[in-house]
Amino acid sequence: MKYAIDKVAGKRYSIAEWKIHCENRTIGRCEVCGEDVYIRAKETTSTAAHFAHYQGTKCPTKAGNRTPFLNLRPSAIDEKNSLEIRQELERQLYKVYNKCSALTGGLRIATFRKLIQNCHQRNVWAYKGLTFKYVPYLLLASHEKFVKEDLTSTAQINFYFTLAPAIRYSDDLWNQQKNVAQSIWKVCPDGEIINYPIDADLDVEPEWFNSTRKQIKKMIF
Numbered sequence: 001m002k003y004a005i006d007k008v009a010g011k012r013y014s015i016a017e018w019k020i021h022c023e024n025r026t027i028g029r030c031e032v033c034g035e036d037v038y039i040r041a042k043e044t045t046s047t048a049a050h051f052a053h054y055q056g057t058k059c060p061t062k063a064g065n066r067t068p069f070l071n072l073r074p075s076a077i078d079e080k081n082s083l084e085i086r087q088e089l090e091r092q093l094y095k096v097y098n099k100c101s102a103l104t105g106g107l108r109i110a111t112f113r114k115l116i117q118n119c120h121q122r123n124v125w126a127y128k129g130l131t132f133k134y135v136p137y138l139l140l141a142s143h144e145k146f147v148k149e150d151l152t153s154t155a156q157i158n159f160y161f162t163l164a165p166a167i168r169y170s171d172d173l174w175n176q177q178k179n180v181a182q183s184i185w186k187v188c189p190d191g192e193i194i195n196y197p198i199d200a201d202l203d204v205e206p207e208w209f210n211s212t213r214k215q216i217k218k219m220i221f
């Protein structure tokens with residue numbers, strides 16, 4: 001992974017920033033699972049320096065370790081909340097689709113329907129204490145892997161999303177906010193891990209729009 005938390009400063013640094021701020025420290029903390037990670041650089045190969053977990057890690061950024069969110073039990077069920085969440089989802093459906101599409105880099109509508117179905121089959125809407133801002137992230141985390149057929153762009157394929165490992169129940173994500181990282185991570189097959197902080201904004205720009213934004217900014221200023 002390209003980022004780690006410095007345990008001394010409590011800050012998130014890239015490898016380059018780490019070398020500036022962290023003196024001789026070589027051990028950091030994984031931002032996803034909280035385990036120690038170390039700086040690994042293979043001098044004999046072209047692999048760039050990166051943060052690596054120790055053997056036997058339980059980190060969900062390792063594909064084999066991933067426990068899909070939907071396999072975790074909720075602490076309790078609240079059917080009244082479920083109705084409110086579903087009503088809000090119906091009202092905001094297109095915006096939720098757009099957010100999921102932005103974070104995946106372009107999502108086919110059939111796959112979006114599948115994500116809704118995944119969550120509906122498990123009655124995720126009724127998980128105790130769920131608030132609407134988490135819904136797009138639960139949809140993304142419900143899919144095992146985004147392959148070519150799921151996407152409208154092939155710039156990035158074969159990635160999955162993981163939420164922070166729950167302490168005990170799946171709903172710890174929103175019911176224990178101080179103890180569970182409020183982010184979702186996109187884990188790409190080349191080892192790149194992209195952090196998206198969980199927020200309520202449904203109007204999200206996709207990454208592919210950055211280059212257009214830069215070009216137009218240059219043109220008009």
Ligand SMILES: [Zn+2]
Nearest residue numbers: 030032033059
């Ligand atoms: Zn980790």
